[in-house]
Amino acid sequence: MNDVLEVQSAISNQQSTIKKGRILTGDRPTGPLHLGHYVGTLANRVKLQDTYEVFLLAADYHALTRAVDKEHVSATVGNTRQLVLDYLSVGIDPEKTTIYVQSDVPSVCELHLLFSMLTTVPRLERVPTLKEIMDSEHIEQPSYGLLGYPVLQAADILHVRANLVPVGKDQASHVEVTREIARRFNFQYDCEVFPEPEALIGDVPTLVGTDNKAKMSKSLGNAILLSDDEATVRQKVMNMYTDPTRIRADIPGNPDGNPVFQYHDAFNPNVAEVEDLKSRYRAGKVGDVEVKKKLNSALQNFLAPIRERRAHYEAQPQLIDEILEAGRAKVTPISEETVRLAREAMGLRRKA
Numbered sequence: 389m390n391d392v393l394e395v396q397s398a399i400s401n402q403q404s405t406i407k408k409g410r411i412l413t414g415d416r417p418t419g420p421l422h423l424g425h426y427v428g429t430l431a432n433r434v435k436l437q438d439t440y441e442v443f444l445l446a447a448d449y450h451a452l453t454r455a456v457d458k459e460h461v462s463a464t465v466g467n468t469r470q471l472v473l474d475y476l477s478v479g480i481d482p483e484k485t486t487i488y489v490q491s492d493v494p495s496v497c498e499l500h501l502l503f504s505m506l507t508t509v510p511r512l513e514r515v516p517t518l519k520e521i522m523d524s525e526h527i528e529q530p531s532y533g534l535l536g537y538p539v540l541q542a543a544d545i546l547h548v549r550a551n552l553v554p555v556g557k558d559q560a561s562h563v564e565v566t567r568e569i570a571r572r573f574n575f576q577y578d579c580e581v582f583p584e585p586e587a588l589i590g591d592v593p594t595l596v597g598t599d600n601k602a603k604m605s606k607s608l609g610n611a612i613l614l615s616d617d618e619a620t621v622r623q624k625v626m627n628m629y630t631d632p633t634r635i636r637a638d639i640p641g642n643p644d645g646n647p648v649f650q651y652h653d654a655f656n657p658n659v660a661e662v663e664d665l666k667s668r669y670r671a672g673k674v675g676d677v678e679v680k681k682k683l684n685s686a687l688q689n690f691l692a693p694i695r696e697r698r699a700h701y702e703a704q705p706q707l708i709d710e711i712l713e714a715g716r717a718k719v720t721p722i723s724e725e726t727v728r729l730a731r732e733a734m735g736l737r738r739k740a
């Protein structure tokens with residue numbers, strides 16, 4: 389080995405040893421991500437990629453739990469690319485974070501099967517998201533796959549033996565199932581193959597919608613997308629819900645529970661400006677238009693670098709394929725090693 393290579397490898401060894409642990413997280417490729425995803429989890433993912441070894445997956449198998457028709461499946465393929473674009477545009481760095489597609493790493497399915505023996509049906513029936521999904525998607529009877537959704541998620545997290553899972557608040561119950569499975573496996577087979585990973589929820593666990601409905605969601609039509617252009621964002625901000633009792637600018641208003649101010653708090657770095665707007669709002673000394681215009685400026689500033697990175701990657705579509713292939717190549721041996729350790733711990737016959 390020449391000197392330069394030696395130094396480089398020493399540095400990269402050092403870097404990998406100073407990492408605090410492993411992260412695995414991801415999303416179903418079902419549509420564009422929005423500001424709620426950003427504050428709920430993406431910000432954490434970007435921040436932690438320097439200190440953790442991060443794996444990020446597009447959960448295309450999970451997308452099949454809702455619908456299985458061919459159109460849905462082929463939409464998932466396009467949505468996967470859009471999801472990766474969203475990741476890259478918010479500043480996920482493919483040099484630091486391993487991005488891959490779930491179905492590109494099939495060894496996770498073996499772990500899913502092994503884990504499915506360690507969880508009971510009533511336990512999975514009690515996971516709150518099951519009922520939520522069934523209600524929102526009008527599903528009368530869950531498929532075996534939908535019931536097992538959190539078990540597959542546990543396999544995702546544990547096939548890289550991750551310690552930390554930055555997710556939105558709605559996913560906390562799935563991380564809990566993951567912890568139970570890890571514990572159960574280690575106990576059952578008297579081993580320490582799996583860590584018990586922790587969920588990490590963002591600073592603003594739930595961002596309200598532009599219409600003040602409890603949650604920002606694309607399907608409710610109350611979301612500002614990370615991919616929205618300037619005019620769309622402006623229009624969405626100017627149409628936002630505000631304190632309905634305030635029909636004139638000189639009537640005192642309430643910034644609490646007001647989505648415009650929640651967004652200011654989350655996205656406007658100028659704290660003094662936000663405090664000034666709030667006190668003038670309470671005193672009936674500022675109009676909604678001014679508050680919204682300032683929010684629009686803050687959001688456009690926040691989105692500017694995101695748009696710039698998106699344009700960079702959109703101009704080179706082959707980069708996404710390369711990133712996903714590199715991700716697959718990086719995760720596969722780790723996943724296979726985990727499956728080997730699990731089989732060994734269980735005393736299953738080794739594959740020839």
Ligand code: TRP
Nearest residue numbers: 412413414415416447450541544
């Ligand atoms: N269930 C997650 C969601 O809908 C997506 C997901 C799949 C995931 N596998 C995961 C998240 C593993 C974290 C870790 O958002």
